[in-house]
Amino acid sequence: MTYGAASTIRLYLVLDPDHVRGDALATARGAIENGVSCVQLRCKTSTDRRFVTMSRALLQLTRHHDIPLIINDRLDIALIVGANGVHLGVDDVPVEDARRVGGPDFIIGYSPETDAQIIDAAGAGVSYLGIGPIFGTTTKADAGPALGPAEFSRRRALTGLPVVAIGGIDGRNAGLAMAAGADGVAVASAILGSNDPAGAARSLSEAIQRQR
Amino acid sequence: MTYGAASTIRLYLVLDPDHVRGDALATARGAIENGVSCVQLRCKTSTDRRFVTMSRALLQLTRHHDIPLIINDRLDIALIVGANGVHLGVDDVPVEDARRVGGPDFIIGYSPETDAQIIDAAGAGVSYLGIGPIFGTTTKADAGPALGPAEFSRRRALTGLPVVAIGGIDGRNAGLAMAAGADGVAVASAILGSNDPAGAARSLSEAIQRQR
Numbered sequence: 001m002t003y004g005a006a007s008t009i010r011l012y013l014v015l016d017p018d019h020v021r022g023d024a025l026a027t028a029r030g031a032i033e034n035g036v037s038c039v040q041l042r043c044k045t046s047t048d049r050r051f052v053t054m055s056r057a058l059l060q061l062t063r064h065h066d067i068p069l070i071i072n073d074r075l076d077i078a079l080i081v082g083a084n085g086v087h088l089g090v091d092d093v094p095v096e097d098a099r100r101v102g103g104p105d106f107i108i109g110y111s112p113e114t115d116a117q118i119i120d121a122a123g124a125g126v127s128y129l130g131i132g133p134i135f136g137t138t139t140k141a142d143a144g145p146a147l148g149p150a151e152f153s154r155r156r157a158l159t160g161l162p163v164v165a166i167g168g169i170d171g172r173n174a175g176l177a178m179a180a181g182a183d184g185v186a187v188a189s190a191i192l193g194s195n196d197p198a199g200a201a202r203s204l205s206e207a208i209q210r211q212r
Numbered sequence: 213m214t215y216g217a218a219s220t221i222r223l224y225l226v227l228d229p230d231h232v233r234g235d236a237l238a239t240a241r242g243a244i245e246n247g248v249s250c251v252q253l254r255c256k257t258s259t260d261r262r263f264v265t266m267s268r269a270l271l272q273l274t275r276h277h278d279i280p281l282i283i284n285d286r287l288d289i290a291l292i293v294g295a296n297g298v299h300l301g302v303d304d305v306p307v308e309d310a311r312r313v314g315g316p317d318f319i320i321g322y323s324p325e326t327d328a329q330i331i332d333a334a335g336a337g338v339s340y341l342g343i344g345p346i347f348g349t350t351t352k353a354d355a356g357p358a359l360g361p362a363e364f365s366r367r368r369a370l371t372g373l374p375v376v377a378i379g380g381i382d383g384r385n386a387g388l389a390m391a392a393g394a395d396g397v398a399v400a401s402a403i404l405g406s407n408d409p410a411g412a413a414r415s416l417s418e419a420i421q422r423q424r
Contacts, residue, residue, distance in 0.1 A: 047303035047304075048285070048303060048304045048305050049302070049303050049304060049305065049306065050303075052305055052306060052309065073260070074288065075288035075291075075292070076286065076287035076288035076289075076291070076305060076313070077288075077305065079287075079288070079291075079313050080287070080305055080306075080309040080310075080312075080313055090261070091259035091260060091261050091262075092259075092260045092261060093260050093261065093264055093288060093289065093292055094261065094264060094292075097264065097292040098292075100292075101288070101291050101292055
């Protein structure tokens with residue numbers, strides 16, 4: 001990763017416009033100014049054209065703050081806007097292909113579902129892993145049951161890649177995720193669903209800081 | 213277009229695995245052997261991973277027969293497998309971006325919805341247009357009402373780009389579409405929904421030939 005791996009994913013915001021209370025860009029800005037170190041844009045229901053427009057607007061913001069923008073699922077949209085990377089799941093385009101097309105400096109996040117997928121990820125060209133749901137989540141309907149910190153730790157230990165914990169993380173349990181071996185925590189609703197997104201980001205950032 | 217424009221889109225098969233009666237690859241092979249000059253792969257319901265796998269398999273076939281493979285909607289999948297081009301609609305990634313990322317020899321098809329979009333297409337980097345539905349169609353739920361040959365002709369005259377007519381075309385009305393100014397006809401159900409896809413392709417090819 002051009003942006004030094006583990007510290008980049010310390011506080012990782014998954015920005016899903018469908019789950020933002022107010023304006024998505026203003027929410028992202030407030031969160032970035034209060035400790036978010038990386039933003040992933042996830043647009044599951046918008047048109048591709050709108051996804052491109054949103055990505056461009058967000059990239060201006062993340063570049064201004066010198067943090068990476070990762071595009072969920074869509075390699076083409078990441079390439080078109082010049083985002084820093086893409087985040088892929090097991091049903092998305094293969095990691096090896098994204099690495100070949102995206103080049104060596106392109107950030108590729110991956111959400112493995114099995115031990116074998118965790119173990120094989122580094123060799124396939126993955127930059128960091130998202131492992132979860134560590135706690136119960138309502139943002140992602142297909143996320144499956146919570147792993148819990150112990151199972152998260154076991155999976156985390158299978159790889160030398162940086163790992164961001166995801167799923168049901170907020171200011172109260174972020175420290176538990178870090179203590180379980182995460183290099184960072186990914187959040188959506190804890191920030192997007194808050195009445196005070198900037199304050200929620202600050203609480204998360206402080207909770208992570210205390211645990212390090 | 214690396215493949216000489218108008219003749220390439222003469223008989224254009226839109227291969228949608230959801231609408232194929234039998235095996236998609238075998239159907240495509242039979243159609244190609246009986247006059248299909250270009251294949252577009254449209255996967256609206258499969259995972260991206262499956263879309264990549266299907267694209268790779270189909271590309272082997274189209275390369276063997278020296279005809280282009282166009283990927284519907286997804287620039288990333290076209291780039292990953294090395295397909296000849298992509299077909300975009302007005303809600304997809306912008307044509308200008310696809311041209312920049314895809315390069316000068318990449319085929320970019322576009323389905324405009326307004327006169328202005330038809331007129332602007334050449335300047336934006338479009339290789340050919342799909343205009344329709346010229347007749348009534350059941351394959352594409354969001355296709356809108358049939359234009360009819362006269363309105364198709366009017367739209368076709370707005371651009372110097374090659375135009376493929378689409379929507380409800382079969383062996384009986386393909387000649388009407390060509391007479392209305394189309395450089396070729398795009399079909400899905402006339403071939404995919406037939407008990408004899410190879411025979412349907414042959415009938416279409418002959419109907420086009422008679423009209424030229």
